[in-house]
Structures are given as C-alpha cells and as structure tokens.
Amino acid sequence: METQKTSYPKDKIKILLLEGVHQSAVDNFNKMGYTNIDYVKTALPEAELIERLKDAHMVGLRSKTQLTEKVLSQAEKLMAIGCFCIGTNQVDLEYAQKAGIAVFNSPHSNTRSVAELVIAECVMLMRRIPERDKAAHKGIWLKDAKDSYELRGKTLGIIGYGNIGSQVSVLAEALGMKVRYYDIAPKLPLGNAMSQDLDELLSTSDIVTLHVPATESTEYMMNREALDKMKEGSILINLSRGNVVEIEALREKLESKYFRGAAIDVYPLEPKSKNEEFTSDLRGLDNVILTPHIGGSTQEAQENIGMDASTKLSNFMDKGNTVSCITIPELNLQRPKNKETHRVLHIHKNEPGVLSEINTNLSKMNVNILGQYLKTNEHIGYVVLDVEANASKEVLRNLKEVKHTIKARVLY
Numbered sequence: 246m247e248t249q250k251t252s253y254p255k256d257k258i259k260i261l262l263l264e265g266v267h268q269s270a271v272d273n274f275n276k277m278g279y280t281n282i283d284y285v286k287t288a289l290p291e292a293e294l295i296e297r298l299k300d301a302h303m304v305g306l307r308s309k310t311q312l313t314e315k316v317l318s319q320a321e322k323l324m325a326i327g328c329f330c331i332g333t334n335q336v337d338l339e340y341a342q343k344a345g346i347a348v349f350n351s352p353h354s355n356t357r358s359v360a361e362l363v364i365a366e367c368v369m370l371m372r373r374i375p376e377r378d379k380a381a382h383k384g385i386w387l388k389d390a391k392d393s394y395e396l397r398g399k400t401l402g403i404i405g406y407g408n409i410g411s412q413v414s415v416l417a418e419a420l421g422m423k424v425r426y427y428d429i430a431p432k433l434p435l436g437n438a439m440s441q442d443l444d445e446l447l448s449t450s451d452i453v454t455l456h457v458p459a460t461e462s463t464e465y466m467m468n469r470e471a472l473d474k475m476k477e478g479s480i481l482i483n484l485s486r487g488n489v490v491e492i493e494a495l496r497e498k499l500e501s502k503y504f505r506g507a508a509i510d511v512y513p514l515e516p517k518s519k520n521e522e523f524t525s526d527l528r529g530l531d532n533v534i535l536t537p538h539i540g541g542s543t544q545e546a547q548e549n550i551g552m553d554a555s556t557k558l559s560n561f562m563d564k565g566n567t568v569s570c571i572t573i574p575e576l577n578l579q580r581p582k583n584k585e586t587h588r589v590l591h592i593h594k595n596e597p598g599v600l601s602e603i604n605t606n607l608s609k610m611n612v613n614i615l616g617q618y619l620k621t622n623e624h625i626g627y628v629v630l631d632v633e634a635n636a637s638k639e640v641l642r643n644l645k646e647v648k649h650t651i652k653a654r655v656l657y
Contacts (some may be wrong), residue, residue: 255279258562259322262306264288266329267551276557277566288517293492295319303558305329308538309517314340324652325561326556331355331541332486333571334459342572342625345592345651349557349570349647353408354549355541359484360412363454364420366534367396370480371452375506376531392505397421402450404443404466405485406432410456411544414438425450447474454482464595469494480505484540487511496526499533506532512597564654565590565629569621574620574627580657586615587637591628594649595621603628606643610615611637 255278262270265286266621276284282521288309289297292376298304298320301652305327307313312326314337316599326336328350339347362403369375371394377387392622401417402425413461414424414435424438427446434440447453453475467490483490492513499502511528516523527533529629541550564580564586567573571590581588595598600619607614616631629630644653 250268256281258302259283259300259303260300260303260558261285261301262305263294263310264329266307266554267547269548269551271551272307272501273552273555274559277479277555277563278563279394279559287481291316291326291627297404298323303553303562304328305558306335306439308332310335312336312341315340317344317346320367324593324654325349325558327558329547329550329554332459334486338572345625346572347561347567347570349554349561350571351550351553353618354553355543355546356408356412358414358458358543359409359540361431362417362510362536362540362590363413363482363508364485366482367401367417367452367454367480369530370506370508371399373506373532375534380533390588392636393576395421396550399423399595400425400449400622402446402453402455403438404446404453405458406434406438406440409484410454411435412455412551413456437556447471448476450475450479452480452482455485457485457489459486460487463486465491467491467495472498475623476505477503478505480507482508484508484510487513487515491626492526492543496530499527499530502532504532506534508536510536511538531646539642563656564588567627573625576618576629577629578618578629581616581631584636586631587634589630589632589637589640589644590652591644591647592652593628593647595624596649599626599647599649603630603644606647607640608630610636610643611640612640626639 258279258281259276260282262277262284271284273281287569295316297367300322302322305324307330312335316335317340323346325347325596328336331352333348333350334347338348363372373393380387400423403414406426406428410426412444416425418424418436425436425441425446426578427441427443457592474492495507499507512525517564527535557569566578567575613633614630618629641653
C-alpha cells in the first residue's frame with residue numbers, strides 16, 4: 246500500500262506505545278507508513294514516562310499510565326493521545342484540551358467481551374459455582390440442588406444502559422431473563438427491557454450489574470444505603486469502575502449471606518504490575534468472583550481496540566480528522582483530490598474574533614482558500630484550511646501569530 250506524504254516525514258514522527266497494546270496497533274501504524282515506534286510492554290514510572298515522551302508526537306496507552314498535567318506539560322511535541330481502552334480518566338483531559346492535544350479512545354471495541362463475562366458470572370453465582378469449585382479442590386463433594394437456580398425468569402437490573410449495558414440486556418433477554426434498567430439519560434430499550442427508577446430497580450432485581458463511567462455522581466453510588474435497598478438473596482456485579490462500590494459495606498452483606506454473591510472486576514486501588522500483591526477486603530469469601538480488571542481483556546477485543554485507536558490517531562495525523570475526539574471539536578475530513586493543495590490546521594481558544602482575524606489575514610495575503618472547515622466546542626475552536634501549495638508556509642507563519650492560537654501546523 247502506497248502511503249501519502251505529509252509535510253513532516255512519517256519516519257520522523259515518533260509513536261510511544263505503552264502497556265503492551267495489541268500488535269494490531271503496530272501493524273496498522275506500519276501499514277499507514279509510521280515506522281518510528283517505541284513499543285513498551287508495561288506502564289512506566291513517572292520520571293521515565295516524562296523522559297520517553299519528550300520527543301514523542303503520539304502516545305498510546307491503556308488504563309494504568311497516568312498522563313497528568315505534570316507529565317503532559319513536558320511533552321512539548323505531543324500532538325495526540327490514544328487510550329486503547331474504554332475510558333479516558335487516566336488522562337488530564339482539561340490540560341490536554343488547553344494544550345491542543347487530541348485525545349481518542351475506543352469505547353465500543355470490547356463491548357461484547359465485557360457483556361459475555363457479565364452473563365457468565367450471573368450463571369456462576371446463581372449456581373453457587375465459586376463455592377462448589379473451592380470445595381471440590383479441597384476434596385469436598387457438594388452435589389445437591391440447594392440454592393441453585395436458573396437465570397430464566399429472574400430479573401436483571403442494569404445500571405447504566407450505554408454500549409455495554411444494552412448489550413448485556415440483549416444477551417440476558419435471550420436467556421429468558423426479565424431486564425430492567427436505569428440511566429440518568431433517557432434511553433430507548435432494546436427488546437422487552439423496561440426503564441425503572443433506581444430505588445425500584447435495586448429493590449426488585451435478582452441481579453444488579455453496574456455499567457457506569459467514573460464521575461462525581463457515580464463515586465460510591467453503591468454505598469451502604471444503596472446496598473441496603475437491594476433485596477435479600479440478590480447478586481451484585483461490578484465491571485465498570487473501582488470507586489463505584491463501597492467495598493467494606495459489600496463485604497458485610499456477603500459475610501452475613503444477605504447477598505447471594507458478587508462479582509467484582511475493578512477496585513479502588515489496583516496493582517500497577519503483576520509483581521505487586523493484590524489486596525482487597527473481598528479476598529477469601531466463597532461467594533465472590535474476583536477478577537483482575539479483565540472485563541475487556543480478550544484477544545478479539547484487544548485486536549479490535551488496537552485497530553480502532555491506531556486508525557483514529559493516524560487519521561488525525563494524516564487528514565486532521567477528529568471524529569470521536571474527546572478534546573478537539575469533531576471534523577470528518579478527507580484529503581483534497583487536488584495534489585497542489587496544502588492543508589493547514591489551527592487549534593485555538595474559542596474566543597470571539599479568531600475566525601475573523603484568520604480570514605482578514607488571509608485576505609491581506611491574497612491567499613486563495615480552496616476549502617475551509619470550522620468546528621467549536623465550549624473551550625476550543627478547530628479550523629482546517631486547504632490553500633494553494635505555494636502559500637502554505639506564509640499562511641502557517643501568519644496563523645501562529647493570530648491571537649488565542651494554541652497550535653498550528655501544515656499537515657501536507
């Protein structure tokens with residue numbers, strides 16, 4: 246595949262990939278003409294991370310690496326960040342936006358993997374499999390039907406009816422479950438699922454599964470008071486965020502057998518590597534499934550995430566495309582057919598008069614604009630200009646002097 250040229254040679258554009266992101270990302274970057282890739286299988290200590298980022302133009306990471314203001318402020322060449330996962334809470338988005346750094350994630354690629362694990366844990370806990378598994382390993386033969394139930398006919402309460410929650414809904418209903426859901430935003434139900442208010446959902450569901458983002462409103466939303474509202478003999482599943490559930494209160498419910506069981510995949514504090522011991526108040530309980538933040542960790546999901554996030558990054562670097570960007574307003578751009586056209590990108594604070602100043606300056610230079618695209622959000626404005634090739638250097642110099650400019654570059 247012949248790669249198209251950019252104003253800055255692609256072999257000079259450095260990409261730092263951390264935490265062993267899937268090989269599909271490396272292969273996809275290579276396919277797009279990017280070969281200067283620093284591939285690291287782990288997260289890095291802050292000092293080493295800062296050093297590695299000094300000359301990086303793009304960085305890809307998963308959930309452990311923390312791109313704080315301190316780290317990002319020293320990454321002077323950084324243009325784009327790819328979060329090879331669902332969330333972006335590991336990145337200081339406010340600072341990244343102020344610095345004009347494009348941040349992308351991959352919110353849909355591991356949806357199926359997480360949803361399947363939820364259903365599997367529903368089956369395991371309703372059949373008391375964790376308890377019987379541990380007993381069998383000790384030579385104890387718990388062969389009976391006591392407290393073992395099918396999923397069919399049971400009520401599943403889904404808190405957060407987004408991409409994953411709605412997929413869980415479909416799979417659960419296929420198994421004959423009654424599905425109820427709660428979301429802060431109105432959502433159209435899939436199949437026969439029904440919306441409920443939160444208190445009603447908690448009090449009527451046999452199983453409650455959480456699929457919410459990490460926000461101020463979701464922090465410890467399943468506290469002691471909320472857990473008290475769940476009915477006796479119910480099950481709690483959390484594959485969302487570690488700070489959503491009050492673990493100490495959950496342990497009390499499990500130890501007293503008020504809850505049938507729980508499955509937890511995310512925790513308030515998680516080990517930074519495999520060499521660090523995992524600690525949790527839930528360790529040692531027979532009616533609990535503990536997994537090490539692997540809800541989306543399947544080969545299919547990681548391959549899909551690698552392809553998705555790397556494509557978004559390369560589309561930004563190759564075309565200025567910001568579809569699905571978290572920090573820069575979204576523009577869906579294609580390369581101009583005219584090879585004599587150069588594209589200039591301008592990221593600025595969303596302040597009155599910026600676009601007017603840009604157009605006035607271009608008019609004074611007698612620059613022929615072949616295409617102009619603008620999108621703004623509350624804080625940032627993003628202007629893409631397609632101009633005659635012989636004018637691009639002069640245009641770039643001029644645009645860098647425009648008031649409220651954050652970043653400007655000639656793409657090709």
